[in-house]
Amino acid sequence: MMNKLSNKLFMFSILKEDKAIIKYLPITEPYSRKNCLKFLKKHGVAILKPEKGSSGRGIIKVSLKDKYYTIATKSKTITLDRNEDLLPYLEKQMNNKPYIIQQYIDRVKINDRFFDIRVLLQKKNNSNWKLTGWFGQLSSKASFLSNISAGGSIVPFDESLKNQLKELTSKEIIIELQRVALSIVEHLGKQFPKKHLWGFDLGINNKGQILLIEVSTKPNLSKFKNKKLDAEMFKNINSYL
Secondary structure, X not given: OHHHOOOHHHHXXXXXXOOOOHHHOOOEEEOOHHHHHHHXXXXXXXXXXXXXXXXXXXXXXXXXXXXXXXXXXXXXXXXXXXXOXXXXXXXXXXXXXXXXXXXXXXXXXXXXXXXXXXXXXXXXOOOOOEEEEEEEEEOOOOOOOOOHHHOXXXXXXXXXXXXXXXHHHOOOHHHHHHHHHHHHHHHHHHHXXXXXXXXXXXXXXXXXXXXXXXXXXXXXXHHHHOOOOOHHHHHHHHHOO
16 A cells, blocks of 8 residues: 555545545545546636646646636646637646546635645654644745745745734634644554655635645655754754654
């Protein structure tokens, strides 16, 4: 089962087994032509992701409004007439790789840039899980992706950022983020007891709800060495390795 950890569809199927955390999971389905058209008709917008992949590579956002499809990738945005052949275009972008269809999370914005949070969770042997690291991620103004490789940037969780989030969500979001992250990792910890390190990307939608964007089974720890972040946080992370 460990060799399936990098598969997003498998990971979300594992998470859905815990009824307590289903509300934090975006709707996720395997890509097929039928599923894609049905999903767009019902939700109006979808995120297509490679089943295996990271750093925002290969992610496609598809929106349906009136008679037009808008398709956004890491590098460009195009519009197609609804009568044009959408599916072959998408599948050309997919390059014969298996994909998933996922609910689009309309994340809160800070200064017109989409915002989400990367959190790191660790444990030592039989100890409890600890949230040892976190930072904010901001997209560029031209992109829906917050990944650094897509032009996004890292921002520290300082008081200024906390206050902006509190104004946007009208609740103590930090406490809620910790609770959600720990709920998710405790379920994964039971399924994969040999793994002592997980990374999550969490989004906050415009209703103040927290949703899981991505699970990272091998999170890039070097991001926590960013000069904008507290050096003590990285020392604490290292103490668990």
